[in-house]
Amino acid sequence: MMVYLLCLVLFCCGLYCILRKRNIIKIIVGVIISEYAVNLFFILTAYRIKGRSPIFSTGGDISNMVDPLPQALVLTAIVIGLATTALLVALAMRIYEKYGTFDITKIRELRG
Amino acid sequence: MSKEGEKGMSLIVKTITRLTVGLILLYGIYLVLHGHVSPGGGFAGGVIIALSFIHLMLAYGKEAAFKKLSQSAASFFESFGAILFLTIALLGLIAGYFFSNFLPKGEPFRLFSAGIIPLCNIAVSFKVGAGLFAIFVALVLLKLDSEKKE
């Protein structure tokens, strides 16, 4: 139970970074932290008490494994997060080229 | 101490890189090939393969890395991995379903078993490895261009 609450705390830290920081790179880091928190939460829900790793081996017993399905799903989610991060970083670099600053309070051309 | 005009990092880093970069590449290939009997698989192995090339680039400067894997070669490998994956999946269509497992499956826990899964792992590792290296190169070279303009 404590572990899930700590995951929630990590997610809220990431969300705080997205909302309150002024530098674009720090906002991107906030997005990455939030994604890691969600992936961690996903894997933790798959834990069975006193389970062993879900890999067959010759001569091992099959009872009481942890759930292997979220592990495959989280692999996919990590790849998706990687793609989004790469795109955000490329966008941030182009913004620096055009605006000359990383401060989002100065990048406010669109209003209204 | 590094002299002026010498690319890359200091001598210690270069020596260690020369010793270990081949081992890193080999470890990545091991992870890919044993993807169906132990943890790892296409994505994790592909990331480590990309890391070996990026390591070479960080330690020696970009010319040395481009001699091993140029930009057009990285782009070619990336598309090749994607097309290989799609071909394997479509071949499964001939044998009945999309993505079916049509190669003979050997006994479990051997290296050549489980049908098309090792081939899919290899295709994915091509794509991920080349793709990550290409992303790194694109982001770094863009910065160099904008610095040169000023």
Place this chain on the structure above:
Amino acid sequence: MGNFTTLALFCFSMLAVRAVNSQGTLVYSLGGWRPPAGITMVLDGLTAFMLATVNLVAFLIAVYAVDYMEKFTSKWKFYSLYLLMLAGMNGVLISGDIFNLFVFLEIASVASYALVAFGTERHELEAAFKYAVMGTVGSLFILIGIVFLYSFSSTLNMADMANFFGEKGPGNVTIMVSVLFIMGFGLKAALVPFHAWLPDAHPSPPAPISAILSGILIKSLGVYTLVRIFYNVIGVTPKLSSVLMFLGALSMVIGVFLAIGQWDFKRLLAYHSISQIGYVVLGIGLGTPLGILGGLFHLFNHSVFKSLLFLNSGAVEYATGTRDLRKTGGLFQKMPLTGSANLIASMSIAGIPPFNGFWSKLIIIIAAVQAGRYGYAGWAVLASILTLASFTKVMKYVYYGKLEEKWNKVKEVPFFMKLAMAALAIICLFGGALLIGQINRAFLQPAVEVILNGRNYGAMLFKRIL
């Protein structure tokens, strides 16, 4: 060559509609793995309806983009990103597995972030960055919701989950999952507390990209997934439907109020998108058969006329190079086809008979009155009047009025753009025909029945497996 692909997709989607009418629901399991262990693709009435809408509009926009994209340098990048986004949207519609839906949602979203930044002007990049960060946060909320659903029902297949909820009944976790999904999918669909990315992200990119973003993406990714998850998997309760209706009404009114004061053509259209999606969600949230029919029909209509409006604004920008309403004027004499297409689309969106917008808005208002919710019907009528007001403003400033000196050399837009706009305008004109008996039964009714079926969606899983 990209056009051939979209044409082929459109033909396939029409075939899908015909197949569903003859055979009922179709299920295809990937790789031969039987569900619930494997991933399935499900094709039922709602999917066929949305597939036809999405592919039709995407094909026409691709035809338009043949000429518009001449001005940009890397056309092949545009087409590859466009097709990737279209593949993602089609995947969202077909997938029968909730994590597969998430993967395709992410593919379409990431492709759209890249497309918004396509021209790499200053404001485009800023808009793309804001859109990307907010879209990622929305996807994270959706992912947390999927985690909770998986750990509660231990299966990922949507039909199996529907069976599970049918047997066990909603637990404590259902409310939290519903809230998370409303936040996540509402952000993708631009409902009102989560709409802040839309006024920046939709005006900035080039016109065909704006059209497909506003005409299809927010509907396919946002409204379709909301409907699928809330009606077919979790099961809708009166409290939930009133929340949906409230959010829909709020979007309607706030969107229109914010839209009237705009002086930028595309920004005004973007605010109107928020308002019209509010209509759709209001109609679907009502829960009565007539309301759902109205909501789905308005979804189809909005795809058609909002895309037409964005393509018109693109034509104006192509010809004159500006989007500001105060600077253009009297263009009707120079660009008659664009002007008449814009007139048709404006009358559709404002709900003037006999164009298609009138029929769908009428059905939604009648359904609201029938269900006894007079307040919502009143808000709908008010929003419709204000929409009419803002579009007369657009027509007056852009097309009628005095032709200024500097616009004397303006010519009509090239052939493919005219073709696409004319085709969309014809669909607007005859859209009301979709309500006539035969076509209605073939096209709209299966979609309505699937939604009304609710959790019986799960029953079809074990009946027909290819």
